[in-house]
Amino acid sequence: MSFINYVINGVSLGSIYAIIALGYTMVYGIARMLNFAHGDVIMVGAFTVFFGVSMQGFNPFVAVLLSIAVCITLGITIEFIAYRPLRGAASSLVVLITAIGVSYFLQNLALLIFGANPKSFTSMVPLNPIRLAGGQIVISGETIVTILSCLIIMISLTAFIKKTKPGQAMLAVSEDKGAAQLMGINVNGTITLTFAIGSGLAAVAGILLCSAYPSLSPYTGSMPGIKAFIAAVFGGIGSIPGALIGGILLGVIEILGRAYISSQLADVIVFMVLIFVLLVKPTGILGRKLQEKV
Amino acid sequence: MDKIPKIWRDNLITYGMVIAIYAVMQILISFGLVSRLMQGLLVPLCIYVILAISLNLTVGILGELSLGHAGFMCLGAFAGAFFSKITVEAITFSPLRFFLAIVIGAVVAGFFGFLIGMPVLRFRGDYLAIVTLAFGEIIKNVINALFVGLDDRGFHFSLSDRASLGLYEDGEVIINGAQGIIGTPQDSNFTVGIVLVLLTLFIVQNLIRSRDGRAIMSIRDNLIASESIGIHVTKYKLMAFSISAALAGVAGVLYSHNLNNVVASPRAFGYNMSIMILVFVVLGGIGNIRGSMIAAVVLTLLPEMMRGLDRYRMLIYAIVLIVMMLFNWSPQILAWREQHSIKDLIGRVRGRSRV
Numbered sequence: 001m002s003f004i005n006y007v008i009n010g011v012s013l014g015s016i017y018a019i020i021a022l023g024y025t026m027v028y029g030i031a032r033m034l035n036f037a038h039g040d041v042i043m044v045g046a047f048t049v050f051f052g053v054s055m056q057g058f059n060p061f062v063a064v065l066l067s068i069a070v071c072i073t074l075g076i077t078i079e080f081i082a083y084r085p086l087r088g089a090a091s092s093l094v095v096l097i098t099a100i101g102v103s104y105f106l107q108n109l110a111l112l113i114f115g116a117n118p119k120s121f122t123s124m125v126p127l128n129p130i131r132l133a134g135g136q137i138v139i140s141g142e143t144i145v146t147i148l149s150c151l152i153i154m155i156s157l158t159a160f161i162k163k164t165k166p167g168q169a170m171l172a173v174s175e176d177k178g179a180a181q182l183m184g185i186n187v188n189g190t191i192t193l194t195f196a197i198g199s200g201l202a203a204v205a206g207i208l209l210c211s212a213y214p215s216l217s218p219y220t221g222s223m224p225g226i227k228a229f230i231a232a233v234f235g236g237i238g239s240i241p242g243a244l245i246g247g248i249l250l251g252v253i254e255i256l257g258r259a260y261i262s263s264q265l266a267d268v269i270v271f272m273v274l275i276f277v278l279l280v281k282p283t284g285i286l287g288r289k290l291q292e293k294v
Numbered sequence: 295m296d297k298i299p300k301i302w303r304d305n306l307i308t309y310g311m312v313i314a315i316y317a318v319m320q321i322l323i324s325f326g327l328v329s330r331l332m333q334g335l336l337v338p339l340c341i342y343v344i345l346a347i348s349l350n351l352t353v354g355i356l357g358e359l360s361l362g363h364a365g366f367m368c369l370g371a372f373a374g375a376f377f378s379k380i381t382v383e384a385i386t387f388s389p390l391r392f393f394l395a396i397v398i399g400a401v402v403a404g405f406f407g408f409l410i411g412m413p414v415l416r417f418r419g420d421y422l423a424i425v426t427l428a429f430g431e432i433i434k435n436v437i438n439a440l441f442v443g444l445d446d447r448g449f450h451f452s453l454s455d456r457a458s459l460g461l462y463e464d465g466e467v468i469i470n471g472a473q474g475i476i477g478t479p480q481d482s483n484f485t486v487g488i489v490l491v492l493l494t495l496f497i498v499q500n501l502i503r504s505r506d507g508r509a510i511m512s513i514r515d516n517l518i519a520s521e522s523i524g525i526h527v528t529k530y531k532l533m534a535f536s537i538s539a540a541l542a543g544v545a546g547v548l549y550s551h552n553l554n555n556v557v558a559s560p561r562a563f564g565y566n567m568s569i570m571i572l573v574f575v576v577l578g579g580i581g582n583i584r585g586s587m588i589a590a591v592v593l594t595l596l597p598e599m600m601r602g603l604d605r606y607r608m609l610i611y612a613i614v615l616i617v618m619m620l621f622n623w624s625p626q627i628l629a630w631r632e633q634h635s636i637k638d639l640i641g642r643v644r645g646r647s648r649v
Contacts, residue, residue, distance in 0.1 A: 085624040094623040097576045105612035233424050264439040271428035282417045
């Protein structure tokens with residue numbers, strides 16, 4: 001029975017990775033950049049809720065909305081100040097380094113405001129745990145909310161991209177920027193929209209992450225950020241269902257590895273599986289094969 | 295001066311710069327003008343410069359992105375320290391022992407570079423970046439969980455804890471899990487560091503100017519074209535990547551022999567360290583060896599210079615980094631700089647504008 005519990009926990013953690021991975025995957029698909037500051041946007045989202053609820057006594061629902069708004073604004077601002085001027089720079093590495101600069105900036109800003117000591121985060125989920133099979137399987141309220149929000153986000157995002165004009169514009173920009181511009185698509189606006197969606201999702205992920213693992217520090221976002229990036233690669237970078245599959249697989253492997261093999265080596269197992277997957281299928285599980293042209 | 299080819303002159307300037315800095319520092323130290331803090335920074339500076347040069351070989355010359363350079367450094371550090379620790383009594387002549395440790399560190403790191411590169415470098419795209427990122431984390435975590443002991447019966451290995459090594463009473467724990475290796479001989483010093491910097495420079499600059507180096511750069515510039523003229527792409531990619539890894543290993547040996555104990559901490563060998571080295575390379579100019587050396591020195595000294603700013607220094611560091619990247623690479627800013635360059639201004643004043 002503990003096995004089933006571990007799997008459920010794994011799916012829950014994986015759902016959080018999947019939501020974060022969406023931000024990576026969408027930005028990579030459209031702007032061809034690894035946004036290494038994404039993990040720190042998660043941290044900002046969680047700190048905003050912490051600030052609202054624990055320090056100012058806001059209603060949790062208001063605090064969550066505020067946090068999403070703050071992260072969306074932050075995402076748009078970062079894109080405008082740090083990434084947009086570098087579009088068309090000689091090397092794609094440049095914007096990666098700038099993203100790292102932004103990441104340092106956010107971490108140190110949080111360090112200045114909130115200090116280095118981990119804060120205990122009050123869970124935003126008011127549900128009681130559900131017990132199944134005579135109390136042997138316990139599903140916490142956080143798990144239910146996490147998995148449900150992940151599903152809702154995936155479905156609505158897929159619908160958004162498939163059915164709406166801005167969604168179609170995103171697809172077009174990710175295929176070919178130049179051609180999209182000729183078709184009258186506002187490329188810069190579309191990229192801004194992508195950053196806004198990704199950052200809003202990061203806020204949600206941050207709140208869910210800190211509700212399930214209630215410790216919050218300026219570095220909270222960095223490791224889940226890297227793991228989510230790995231999840232995005234795992235599922236095939238640029239693919240939304242890929243982010244879901246990659247995230248959940250990663251979460252389950254991590255939790256099972258921690259439970260049955262070694263808690264210290266759990267990350268090692270995750271990374272080994274990643275290397276193995278990439279060697280067998282270099283584009284990730286759902287990735288498309290790109291034909292190289294001369 | 296005109297008789298010497300430009301390439302040679304360029305290389306000689308770089309060597310001269312290193313030697314001049316060494317001489318100036320030695321003079322300042324002998325007059326007691328260098329603070330203790332600064333003296334403590336000299337060996338780390340050499341380490342970062344070596345790392346920057348070696349990563350520039352992968353990123354700038356080969357054109358592949360590596361996000362796990364600290365992993366190779368970690369391997370070198372532990373391989374070298376392991377060797378020194380077990381031979382500290384057998385080889386009493388410390389320069390020889392340190393030399394052997396460096397060779398071992400380089401070989402181990404280079405071998406792992408070869409091992410990782412062999413499958414990964416066949417692919418095109420950002421795979422090396424992701425796999426090296428994963429590799430760096432694997433190395434750090436495995437070493438943190440690794441216990442190695444030595445007694446009369448030989449070596450004992452364990453991945454769980456110290457007790458499961460099953461050592462005899464007289465046995466000694468060499469790698470003690472998360473505590474790392476304690477009691478490495480402190481063989482590193484500024485002179486050795488500078489010698490290793492010069493050696494790294496010599497290896498990399500000669501590689502770049504050799505036939506092999508030109509093959510490597512042709513792969514960077516156009517993979518398909520270089521393949522079509524018969525260049526063995528995987529072989530040359532592997533060559534550059536393994537040499538780069540081996541040199542990172544050398545930096546690692548220098549690192550582990552500068553301290554009394556080495557710990558595979560995230561700060562020293564984690565992903566952030568790999569990124570830090572990448573920042574040196576990109577800020578200094580991708581493919582520009584001298585630039586990356588200067589960037590390594592400036593960015594290491596910058597936070598130390600700003601100690602007075604205390605809590606704000608890392609925040610300012612981040613802002614400086616972003617602004618420098620924008621200033622050096624943004625197409626609009628570059629165009630603006632082109633129009634308002636000092637050379638141009640002087641030219642205009644002299645009445646022979648270059649535009």
